[in-house]
Amino acid sequence: MEVEISRRKFLQGTVAMSVVGATAATSLLSNEHGGGAKPGVVSFHNTKTGTGKSHDVATLCEMCVNKCAALARVENGVVTKLNPNPLFPKSKNMLCARGNAGIQALYDPDRLKYPMIRIGEKGEGKFKRVTWDEAYEAILNGTDKFPGLSKIMDEEQDNRSTMLFCAGEGMAEHTFKQFYQAFGSANWLNHASICLQTVTSGYGVTLGSYPQADLDNAEYVIMAGANRAEAIVTPDTMDIFKRTKRRGAKLICVDPRFTNTAAKSDKWLAIKPGTDLAFVLALTYVTLNENLQDNDYIKKYFNGYEEYKKSVLDNKYTPEWAEPITGIKAEDIYTIAREFAAAAPKAVYYPGRRSTFAKNDFQLRRAMAIFQALHGGIDTEGGLIFGSKLALQPHEGLQPLYEKAQARAVVKSTDGKGYDDCAVISGGGSWIAWRNRFLEGKMPYKVRGMFCYKHNPMMNMPNSAKTAEMLKKMELVVTIDTMPSDTVMYADVVLPECTYLERTDPVKTFGGVEPSIAVRNKVIDPMFETKPVMEIMKGLTTKISKPLFEISKKYDEEIQDAIEEDGEEETYAEFDLTLPFRHTQEELNHHAVAKYEGAAEQLHHHGIFYPKQDEYYKQLAINKFQYYPEKKKYYSTRGGKPKTPSGKVECNLASFASKGIDPMPVWRDEYAFSVPSGKFRLLTGRHAQFTQSGTSNNAMLRDLMPENFIWINKRVADKKGIKFADTVEVSSSVGKTQLKAYPTEKIAPDQVFFIHGFGEESEELTWAYKNGGNDNKVIEDNIEPVYGAAAMHETNVEIRKV
Amino acid sequence: MARYGMALDYKSCINCKACEVACKEENGILMGADKHRIWVGNGEIEGQYPLLDITSNAFYPSQCQHCDEAPCEEVCPTHATYYTEDGIVRVDPEKCILCSYCMNACPYDARYVDDRTVTVDKCTFCADTRLARGETTTACQNTCPTKVRIFGDLDDPNSEISEVLRTREHFSLKANLGTKPKLFYLT
Numbered sequence: 001m002e003v004e005i006s007r008r009k010f011l012q013g014t015v016a017m018s019v020v021g022a023t024a025a026t027s028l029l030s031n032e033h034g035g036g037a038k039p040g041v042v043s044f045h046n047t048k049t050g051t052g053k054s055h056d057v058a059t060l061c062e063m064c065v066n067k068c069a070a071l072a073r074v075e076n077g078v079v080t081k082l083n084p085n086p087l088f089p090k091s092k093n094m095l096c097a098r099g100n101a102g103i104q105a106l107y108d109p110d111r112l113k114y115p116m117i118r119i120g121e122k123g124e125g126k127f128k129r130v131t132w133d134e135a136y137e138a139i140l141n142g143t144d145k146f147p148g149l150s151k152i153m154d155e156e157q158d159n160r161s162t163m164l165f166c167a168g169e170g171m172a173e174h175t176f177k178q179f180y181q182a183f184g185s186a187n188w189l190n191h192a193s194i195c196l197q198t199v200t201s202g203y204g205v206t207l208g209s210y211p212q213a214d215l216d217n218a219e220y221v222i223m224a225g226a227n228r229a230e231a232i233v234t235p236d237t238m239d240i241f242k243r244t245k246r247r248g249a250k251l252i253c254v255d256p257r258f259t260n261t262a263a264k265s266d267k268w269l270a271i272k273p274g275t276d277l278a279f280v281l282a283l284t285y286v287t288l289n290e291n292l293q294d295n296d297y298i299k300k301y302f303n304g305y306e307e308y309k310k311s312v313l314d315n316k317y318t319p320e321w322a323e324p325i326t327g328i329k330a331e332d333i334y335t336i337a338r339e340f341a342a343a344a345p346k347a348v349y350y351p352g353r354r355s356t357f358a359k360n361d362f363q364l365r366r367a368m369a370i371f372q373a374l375h376g377g378i379d380t381e382g383g384l385i386f387g388s389k390l391a392l393q394p395h396e397g398l399q400p401l402y403e404k405a406q407a408r409a410v411v412k413s414t415d416g417k418g419y420d421d422c423a424v425i426s427g428g429g430s431w432i433a434w435r436n437r438f439l440e441g442k443m444p445y446k447v448r449g450m451f452c453y454k455h456n457p458m459m460n461m462p463n464s465a466k467t468a469e470m471l472k473k474m475e476l477v478v479t480i481d482t483m484p485s486d487t488v489m490y491a492d493v494v495l496p497e498c499t500y501l502e503r504t505d506p507v508k509t510f511g512g513v514e515p516s517i518a519v520r521n522k523v524i525d526p527m528f529e530t531k532p533v534m535e536i537m538k539g540l541t542t543k544i545s546k547p548l549f550e551i552s553k554k555y556d557e558e559i560q561d562a563i564e565e566d567g568e569e570e571t572y573a574e575f576d577l578t579l580p581f582r583h584t585q586e587e588l589n590h591h592a593v594a595k596y597e598g599a600a601e602q603l604h605h606h607g608i609f610y611p612k613q614d615e616y617y618k619q620l621a622i623n624k625f626q627y628y629p630e631k632k633k634y635y636s637t638r639g640g641k642p643k644t645p646s647g648k649v650e651c652n653l654a655s656f657a658s659k660g661i662d663p664m665p666v667w668r669d670e671y672a673f674s675v676p677s678g679k680f681r682l683l684t685g686r687h688a689q690f691t692q693s694g695t696s697n698n699a700m701l702r703d704l705m706p707e708n709f710i711w712i713n714k715r716v717a718d719k720k721g722i723k724f725a726d727t728v729e730v731s732s733s734v735g736k737t738q739l740k741a742y743p744t745e746k747i748a749p750d751q752v753f754f755i756h757g758f759g760e761e762s763e764e765l766t767w768a769y770k771n772g773g774n775d776n777k778v779i780e781d782n783i784e785p786v787y788g789a790a791a792m793h794e795t796n797v798e799i800r801k802v
Numbered sequence: 803m804a805r806y807g808m809a810l811d812y813k814s815c816i817n818c819k820a821c822e823v824a825c826k827e828e829n830g831i832l833m834g835a836d837k838h839r840i841w842v843g844n845g846e847i848e849g850q851y852p853l854l855d856i857t858s859n860a861f862y863p864s865q866c867q868h869c870d871e872a873p874c875e876e877v878c879p880t881h882a883t884y885y886t887e888d889g890i891v892r893v894d895p896e897k898c899i900l901c902s903y904c905m906n907a908c909p910y911d912a913r914y915v916d917d918r919t920v921t922v923d924k925c926t927f928c929a930d931t932r933l934a935r936g937e938t939t940t941a942c943q944n945t946c947p948t949k950v951r952i953f954g955d956l957d958d959p960n961s962e963i964s965e966v967l968r969t970r971e972h973f974s975l976k977a978n979l980g981t982k983p984k985l986f987y988l989t
Binding site: 048049050051080081082083084093094095096097099100101103229230232234237238241242244245247258260261262263264265268270327621622623624688689699700701703704713715744745746747748749 | 811813814816817818819820822823824826827828829830833834835846847849850851852854856859860861930931932934935939941943944945946947948949951952953954962
């Protein structure tokens with residue numbers, strides 16, 4: 001990236017803005033002499049806290065999706081420490097390694113600092129610094145390198161769907177989504193199809209909601225394909241691990257790898273990848289065959305129970321049947337089903353929250369939900385819970401209808417039952433299917449540009465080579481981000497957002513056993529020329545709203561008629577894109593909680609609010625807090641009744657059968673696990689010190705784990721002559737990547753594993769650049785058949801020592 | 803005067819390293835794998851996949867044990883290592899000559915060299931930062947997700963740590979050496 005400001009100048013800026021009063025001079029100076037590229041020179045913002053004057057600002061962490069409550073300690077305008085905020089029932093006075101390292105995200109010298117427009121070739125990373133107005137102008141009218149919205153919209157005759165909008169998860173995603181809605185495109189893609197689409201939907205169609213687990217009271221927990229010791233979720237991680245090792249909860253861990261969760265479990269079952277469905281069906285068989293189910297619950301709240309029972313028993317999903325498929329001993333399956341039933345309803349088959357790994361994941365989630373419900377552990381203490389939620393007052397948005405805007409760019413299947421690549425199109429869409437359709441020229445109309453907010457498609461989805469091709473083909477790519485990610489390198493216009501510690505975000509309500517409302521308050525003013533996305537949207541819409549309306553006037557007959565009838569001013573009011581961004585975030589937040597007395601004030605000063613907080617909240621011991629008295633907790637809000645439209649657990653979904661999807665969870669032979677000799681199944685996953693690619697450039701986290709290593713079975717590694725830290729090449733049919741080896745017995749001989757998020761190729765990321773291996777260069781673009789979610793554990797790879 | 807100590811419910815530790823980062827951010831510790839005041843230790847798993855010994859993979863949060871009979875203090879030729887009135891073992895960087903006797907004497911490998919001052923550094927129970935500000939927790943204790951740590955005054959019979967040590971079984975690391983650590987591992 002060619003920029004007009006040198007690193008030295010940047011640092012002068014940083015020093016002036018952020019180092020007053022901190023003992024940070026030495027480490028920052030090391031940057032000034034060429035930065036972190038020098039071996040042994042460590043660039044980070046060293047923030048020893050002082051004992052002088054300071055103040056705390058209540059904020060919410062954004063280092064991952066959990067939104068744990070934090071108190072930022074500010075000394076002389078510098079954030080010197082992030083501490084947990086004890087007031088939040090969700091995070092209960094904890095902040096993990098990433099939460100503590102948020103300071104390094106704020107003071108990362110590699111941050112995007114000012115708007116830029118592309119001057120080199122697409123993907124080359126050559127930009128020039130511009131003013132905000134120049135950046136908005138380029139989006140509207142283009143440059144000699146790329147077309148602007150005016151040209152594209154005019155040529156596409158006001159088909160607003162010619163622009164794709166995509167976003168990563170976050171509290172301000174809402175703000176960006178309002179821009180998408182006002183703009184009038186039908187093409188929205190978010191993280192769901194490369195994240196938890198199948199689990200939320202599987203539970204959604206079966207129980208009517210994606211429930212939480214009451215791990216604080218459960219006596220028996222099966223955690224299968226979820227790794228809460230490393231993929232931290234609050235309060236689940238805290239609740240479960242305080243109670244394992246015979247201290248209240250028995251934990252069964254089912255995972256192909258020996259994870260940190262396995263290390264804390266009472267029993268670890270090494271399952272073959274992608275066969276969890278057979279495991280659950282066999283558990284269900286034992287329950288039904290031995291009459292261990294909760295008949296009262298089933299009588300009241302089940303639809304299709306008899307059909308499902310018949311299916312499971314007739315198909316003979318016995319533990320003996322499951323043993324060769326899963327690799328789990330039949331005897332263990334009998335024991336677990338019986339123990340689970342004995343502990344029910346205080347027994348949890350943990351729903352989990354992760355990417356789709358296998359093509360049968362939707363059916364797996366349905367089978368898990370039904371197994372849980374068979375034992376009555378729904379909407380009850382120690383089981384799965386729906387909880388309660390404090391309502392927020394919505395605010396005015398804008399969703400105009402444009403006559404020429406086409407429907408979402410999907411293609412119906414020839415049999416008319418579903419779509420060409422999956423059965424159902426969810427709100428977040430299927431990223432992979434959409435990308436591939438775009439590349440293969442199968443779009444029903446031209447999509448020519450995209451807005452990308454806090455999202456890194458280059459790193460986040462399988463087959464990076466195809467994503468790069470897509471970004472190159474897009475004529476106008478606008479990215480809004482905090483870091484010069486691999487995706488930002490393909491942008492035409494780069495709009496720098498401030499980090500989470502520099503902005504107030506939309507207030508959010510957190511449902512559960514102990515519901516509360518929480519807010520992310522701005523800790524310090526945005527550094528450099530960065531802005532919160534709210535202000536970016538305001539500036540951008542002010543620039544483009546009127547000119548785009550002029551194009552609509554040209555092609556949209558309904559608008560022409562409306563103008564004739566009501567006059568231009570009145571008509572434009574319904575198409576004025578600036579409307580959702582007229583108020584400040586603080587004003588909107590105030591409005592959202594107006595009905596709760598004192599809430600706005602409480603949120604501003606303390607970050608967390610719920611009714612009777614003053615009366616209920618107590619610190620009981622050094623590490624123990626009461627948020628609600630036991631009797632006031634919302635363990636059960638519906639007497640066990642599922643949230644489906646029928647109010648019943650749905651075992652047999654006829655509507656899915658008509659789309660070619662199994663209406664009840666059944667096992668199919670093609671789900672079986674097998675790896676050709678000489679190859680390995682590639683597994684990917686999470687880590688307690690990194691959040692995907694979002695934290696890969698964080699100096700403090702990198703200090704804990706400098707790069708990712710590939711796990712390979714020790715005996716296999718010995719045979720192949722691979723020793724610890726040897727570099728190996730991992731290759732598949734779509735690409736290859738290199739990283740160092742970690743021979744271990746924690747993984748099976750026919751599998752390998754490394755964590756996701758490493759190996760970025762943006763040269764502007766001092767620490768992340770070509771650091772470790774990138775799983776998405778190797779993972780093939782398989783999708784599951786229901787929602788088109790990426791199936792990430794279906795790629796076989798070869799390993800070669802280099 | 804207090805006599806500070808720490809009890810560790812180590813079986814709850816998930817090796818997430820929140821404590822390590824909290825310590826570095828609070829106390830301004832240098833980067834680098836060898837620049838840790840506190841850490842979580844664990845051994846490589848025993849057995850062959852899938853027959854692994856779960857107990858072999860336990861996590862042990864560790865750090866300076868703030869011994870009542872500290873070998874590091876005994877060997878220091880310049881009296882740079884000393885006990886504070888609160889029972890915390892400290893290093894005075896003005897007196898430290900980096901002879902490294904203390905580093906060799908410490909049975910817990912709890913000391914390292916701070917390259918900025920070129921002296922030996924170690925855990926201070928956040929004495930200069932949090933305790934000096936009047937706070938009653940260390941950074942590691944406060945931030946821990948699974949609430950492993952209880953910090954407090956061992957001389958106060960009403961303190962939570964005293965109560966916990968009265969009512970729960972616990973052990974010290976390398977107790978046979980007679981160093982009398984003030985870190986207690988709860989079983």
